[in-house]
Amino acid sequence: MHMNHIFHKAVSAYLQRTGYKRLAPAAALIDMDGTLYDSMPRHARAWMAMCAENHLQCSEEEIFMSEGMTGAATIDRLFLRCRGRHATEQEKKELYARKSEFFAAQPAAPLMPGALEMVDIFRSHGINTVLVTGSGQLSLLEKVNSDFNGAFPDSMRVTALDVSQGKPHPEPFLMGMSKASVCPWQAIAVENAPLGVQAAAASGAFTIAVVTGPIKKQALADAGADIVFNSMPECKQSLPDLLYSMNNHQN
Ligand code: CA
Numbered sequence: 593m594h595m596n597h598i599f600h601k602a603v604s605a606y607l608q609r610t611g612y613k614r615l616a617p618a619a620a621l622i623d624m625d626g627t628l629y630d631s632m633p634r635h636a637r638a639w640m641a642m643c644a645e646n647h648l649q650c651s652e653e654e655i656f657m658s659e660g661m662t663g664a665a666t667i668d669r670l671f672l673r674c675r676g677r678h679a680t681e682q683e684k685k686e687l688y689a690r691k692s693e694f695f696a697a698q699p700a701a702p703l704m705p706g707a708l709e710m711v712d713i714f715r716s717h718g719i720n721t722v723l724v725t726g727s728g729q730l731s732l733l734e735k736v737n738s739d740f741n742g743a744f745p746d747s748m749r750v751t752a753l754d755v756s757q758g759k760p761h762p763e764p765f766l767m768g769m770s771k772a773s774v775c776p777w778q779a780i781a782v783e784n785a786p787l788g789v790q791a792a793a794a795s796g797a798f799t800i801a802v803v804t805g806p807i808k809k810q811a812l813a814d815a816g817a818d819i820v821f822n823s824m825p826e827c828k829q830s831l832p833d834l835l836y837s838m839n840n841h842q843n
Contacts, residue, residue: 599837619772631701638694662758706824728752765795
C-alpha cells in the first residue's frame with residue numbers, strides 16, 4: 593500500500609476513534625527517553641544496579657515495559673512485588689536518587705538518530721514542540737533544550753516534577769496541551785513505549801509510536817498508537833507527508 597494511503601487511513605481512524613471533525617496540528621508533544629535520546633539501555637542498567645544493591649528482583653524486560661512511569665511509581669511497583677508493601681516517600685526519594693546516580697555515572701546518552709530532524713520538521717511546519725516526559729533525571733533535562741536548538745524551553749516541558757499522575761495516565765499529555773494552548777485535535781504525540789502510547793492516545797492526541805529499542809511494533813499498536821514507524825529515521829522521512837495528510841484530510 594502506498595504510504596499516503598496509509599496516512600489517510602490513519603487520520604480517518606483517528607477521527608473515528610476520537611469523534612473529532614478534523615485534525616489541525618499546532619503542537620507536538622514529544623517523549624524524551626527512547627524518543628529524543630537513545631537513553632533506555634542506560635536507564636535499564638541504572639535500574640538493574642539500584643535493584644541489585646537493594647535486593648529487589650527485577651528484569652531488563654520489566655524496566656523497558658514500565659518505561660514512561662515516574663521513578664516513584666516504578667519503585668512502588670517493585671516494593672509491592674518484592675516486599676509485599678508500598679514504598680515510603682523516603683524510600684522512593686532515596687532509591688530514585690541512587691538510580692539517578694547510576695544513570696549519571698554513565699557516558700551521556702546519544703541523540704536518537706533522526707530525532708533532531710524530526711523536531712526540526714515539526715518546527716518548520718509552524719508546530720510548537722513540547723517535551724512530555726516521566727523523567728526527573730536532571731542530567732538529561734538540563735541539556736535537552738540546547739541539544740534540540742531551543743525547541744524545549746522551561747515553559748514548554750512537562751516532567752515528573754509537574755504531574756501527580758505519570759503515564760499511562762493522560763495527565764502529562766493534557767498538561768502539555770495546556771502549556772501549548774492547544775486542544776487534543778491540534779496535538780500530535782510522539783512516543784516509543786506502550787505506557788506512553790496509552791497515555792497519549794487517551795489524551796486525544798494523534799499518537800505516533802516509533803520502534804527505537806526492544807519493544808515490538810505490535811506492542812505499540814496494541815497500546816493504541818494511531819500509526820507506528822519502524823525507526824526514527826523512517827518517522828522523520830515520513831513526517832512531511834503525514835502532516836500533509838492531516839492538514840488536507842477529506843473523507
Ligand atoms: Ca520513552
